[in-house]
Amino acid sequence: GMSETDARMAFERHATSKITTAHDLFAIRTMGFRGEALASIASVAEVTLKTRRPGDELGTELNIAGSQVLSQEPLQCPEGSNFSIRNLFYNIPARRKFLKATSTELRNIINEFLRVAIAFPGIELALVHNQTEIYNLSSGNYRQRLLSIFGKNLNAQLVDIRSDTSIVKISGFIGKPDSARKSMTEQYFFVNNRYIRHPYFHRAVMQAYEKLIPPDTTPAYFIFFETDPANIDINIHPTKTEVKFEDEQAIWKILNAGVRESLGRFNLMPSLDFDTIGVVEIPVLTKNTEIRMPEIQVNKEYNPFEEEDRQKSFPKYEASLHRSKNLDWEKLYAGFETETRQEEPSRPEEMQGEDIPGNHLFFQYKDRYIVTPVKSGLMFIDQKRAHERILFEQYLSSLQQIRVSSQQNLFPQTILLSAPEYVVLKELNDDLQFLGFDIADLGNFTIAINGYPSDMQGVDPEQAIRQMIREFVARPVDVKEEARERMASSLARAMAIQYGKKLNDGEMRILIDKLFACDNPGIAPDGRVILYIYAFSELENKFE
Numbered sequence: 001g002m003s004e005t006d007a008r009m010a011f012e013r014h015a016t017s018k019i020t021t022a023h024d025l026f027a028i029r030t031m032g033f034r035g036e037a038l039a040s041i042a043s044v045a046e047v048t049l050k051t052r053r054p055g056d057e058l059g060t061e062l063n064i065a066g067s068q069v070l071s072q073e074p075l076q077c078p079e080g081s082n083f084s085i086r087n088l089f090y091n092i093p094a095r096r097k098f099l100k101a102t103s104t105e106l107r108n109i110i111n112e113f114l115r116v117a118i119a120f121p122g123i124e125l126a127l128v129h130n131q132t133e134i135y136n137l138s139s140g141n142y143r144q145r146l147l148s149i150f151g152k153n154l155n156a157q158l159v160d161i162r163s164d165t166s167i168v169k170i171s172g173f174i175g176k177p178d179s180a181r182k183s184m185t186e187q188y189f190f191v192n193n194r195y196i197r198h199p200y201f202h203r204a205v206m207q208a209y210e211k212l213i214p215p216d217t218t219p220a221y222f223i224f225f226e227t228d229p230a231n232i233d234i235n236i237h238p239t240k241t242e243v244k245f246e247d248e249q250a251i252w253k254i255l256n257a258g259v260r261e262s263l264g265r266f267n268l269m270p271s272l273d274f275d276t277i278g279v280v281e282i283p284v285l286t287k288n289t290e291i292r293m294p295e296i297q298v299n300k301e302y303n304p305f306e307e308e309d310r311q312k313s314f315p316k317y318e319a320s321l322h323r324s325k326n327l328d329w330e331k332l333y334a335g336f337e338t339e340t341r342q343e344e345p346s347r348p349e350e351m352q353g354e355d356i357p358g359n360h361l362f363f364q365y366k367d368r369y370i371v372t373p374v375k376s377g378l379m380f381i382d383q384k385r386a387h388e389r390i391l392f393e394q395y396l397s398s399l400q401q402i403r404v405s406s407q408q409n410l411f412p413q414t415i416l417l418s419a420p421e422y423v424v425l426k427e428l429n430d431d432l433q434f435l436g437f438d439i440a441d442l443g444n445f446t447i448a449i450n451g452y453p454s455d456m457q458g459v460d461p462e463q464a465i466r467q468m469i470r471e472f473v474a475r476p477v478d479v480k481e482e483a484r485e486r487m488a489s490s491l492a493r494a495m496a497i498q499y500g501k502k503l504n505d506g507e508m509r510i511l512i513d514k515l516f517a518c519d520n521p522g523i524a525p526d527g528r529v530i531l532y533i534y535a536f537s538e539l540e541n542k543f544e
Helices: 004-009 022-026 037-044 102-119 142-150 152-157 199-208 248-265 329-334 383-400 419-435 461-474 480-495 505-515 536-542
Strands: 046-052 059-065 068-075 080-086 125-129 132-137 158-164 169-175 187-191 194-196 221-226 363-365 369-374 377-382 406-416 438-443 446-453 531-535
Touching (some): 102 132, 102 142, 102 187, 132 142, 132 419, 142 169, 152 158, 169 248, 199 221, 377 383, 377 536, 383 480, 419 446, 419 480, 446 461, 461 480
Parallel strands (some): 187 221
Antiparallel strands (some): 046 059, 369 377, 377 531, 406 446
């Protein structure tokens, strides 16, 4: 809480700066406003401050609008300070029109709220939107706070991480490999309880999960760094979310080893038996480090000619083509009757001058690629991306034209959403109905899927809904047309056939026919390549 004088002075420019000496710049631990922040907010909004210091009988209420103090009077209020900001940019219409959609701004607020809530689990926090309580978080430890935010199901997915060294102390939680997702929505780094983004450290985590998770997925992690403030620079970016560490390379190795150790401790990957008792002294080169010549130990008794010759062999390469079970070879070589198309579909650049596969042999390779001969060589088609392109154009067309028929569930599927997921779903509900989803809001962030698109065979509706929501939470959009493209793309990825799915000859043929009937058969909705031609000339060069 603040006194009458401090409450009034807090809205003056630079009055709230916590920097008193130049030395303070190298020991920053606070997350408060910059000196002019309150003054800036009060200049473009209507602000009410209610504040009372411990021990004072009465507090102070201060009302400011457009930098003008409207009133200041005593009142009875709880200890502490309560700020209410209304009508942002009410006096600057040109700025106000650049505000994004209400749902988008609410998602931004939720993201900022979560960053504070995760870092300070001992503080009770609540978030209310239009008289609807989104979060009401009681105080507790870090694990309890995470479960109250992301749901109790997260508990079984978390693995402790802890590493205490002379350079940095690392603690927190990482997700088990089987819980990795395709979107980045539950990845958090904090240094001295300040939320940061750090792509370099993210790579350290990802490398520790190498070969444990699919390449297009990301594990959840909530990792806290504790270090001397003098060893970091938080002033390299205006938002203070990018931080420069003095010993980044050493910390990268400590973090990578810590994640590997945690995964190994819980029998999730082969590991070494690390001794974690005590503080490990990590040597780090600085400008004052004494440089000594390296010492080499030489075994003068060693005679390389006494060793037996080792057997030499060429590497063995294995390749296999999966052939569908009921394959009629005579029919395949004789050719198939194909349906005549009215219009010539557009072709990717690498297909110019080639025959569109229609009466060719089809093989499945590694249950991932469809292989077929073309004029200049062999064409490899990514089956999942091909199906994504087909579904994407179908869904996009449905969103722009007619409503898709819905298949009703005999027993509605109930889903409990997190607050950000619920907000996004409310934004997307109209378009989801157009796609054929029948979703009922049961309250308390719970929905029921009463129906789903009739062509949604073999796909879990909950999985499809959650994946679309994750896409929008991770990458919010505002333009309606772009939002619909994003929705069509997300749903196509959720419902496309997966790698490892064996296809028979008829399924491969239908997939290829539909792919080359698309407007853009060479590129997946996310921009990745669908097909590649391995030229005969390239093959011949291998045998020269």
